[in-house]
Amino acid sequence: MKKNIIIDRTITYVKQVLKGAEGGHDWWHIYRVWNLSKKISVKENADNFIVQLGALLHDIADSKFNDGDEEIGPLKAKEFLESLEVDSKDIKHIVNIIANISFKGGKETQKFRSPELDIIQDADRLDAIGAIGIARTFNYGGYKNREIYNPEIEPNLNMTKQEYKNSDAPSVNHFYEKLFLLKDRMNTKTGKEMAEHRHEFMKVYLDEFYREWEGNV
Numbered sequence: 001m002k003k004n005i006i007i008d009r010t011i012t013y014v015k016q017v018l019k020g021a022e023g024g025h026d027w028w029h030i031y032r033v034w035n036l037s038k039k040i041s042v043k044e045n046a047d048n049f050i051v052q053l054g055a056l057l058h059d060i061a062d063s064k065f066n067d068g069d070e071e072i073g074p075l076k077a078k079e080f081l082e083s084l085e086v087d088s089k090d091i092k093h094i095v096n097i098i099a100n101i102s103f104k105g106g107k108e109t110q111k112f113r114s115p116e117l118d119i120i121q122d123a124d125r126l127d128a129i130g131a132i133g134i135a136r137t138f139n140y141g142g143y144k145n146r147e148i149y150n151p152e153i154e155p156n157l158n159m160t161k162q163e164y165k166n167s168d169a170p171s172v173n174h175f176y177e178k179l180f181l182l183k184d185r186m187n188t189k190t191g192k193e194m195a196e197h198r199h200e201f202m203k204v205y206l207d208e209f210y211r212e213w214e215g216n217v
Helices: 003-017 027-042 048-057 072-083 088-100 115-126 130-143 161-166 173-177 179-185 189-213
Strands: none
Touching: 003 027, 003 048, 003 072, 027 048, 027 115, 027 189, 048 072, 048 088, 048 115, 072 088, 088 115, 115 189, 130 173, 130 189, 173 179, 179 189
């Protein structure tokens, strides 16, 4: 099967699977990560076919919405790609990307690396910060019925992986526990450059948030 047909069928599949998903992890999140991945890939020495499929399938079954099951996403992607008769070596690569892309908190060590994973991971992290990242943070917080902010609950910067997964802290804490950490965890030169602006925007936003919280503006 031609690569462009495989990409088109993957787009159709992802749209169907994620129909009705939480707004920060729906098709439009995939779309943004896919676009960002393609842009970063232009400047990196990577396999564009792997980059596109990995980006399109990276959140096909996020563990957050599947009782913490981190195996279901890679498995669903593998089964789908096998149905399209994608080369087994490519499938293995894409499955490894999906299994290793997420920010897991704690001191988890990433078990797999590749230029394609670096690109998609950067794109996924870029979509977690900046204006889009702020919108996604509060959307997910509302979905989980979390407080927006509680000055009596301080961010926990030393969580284990399990504590991070089970946290129900206010949404503002998420900026410190994850979002502000991502700029320094970018893999590619392009990703690092793009992260700078989004990082600064979040700092400006929180400065304004705290002023308004105290009624100072």
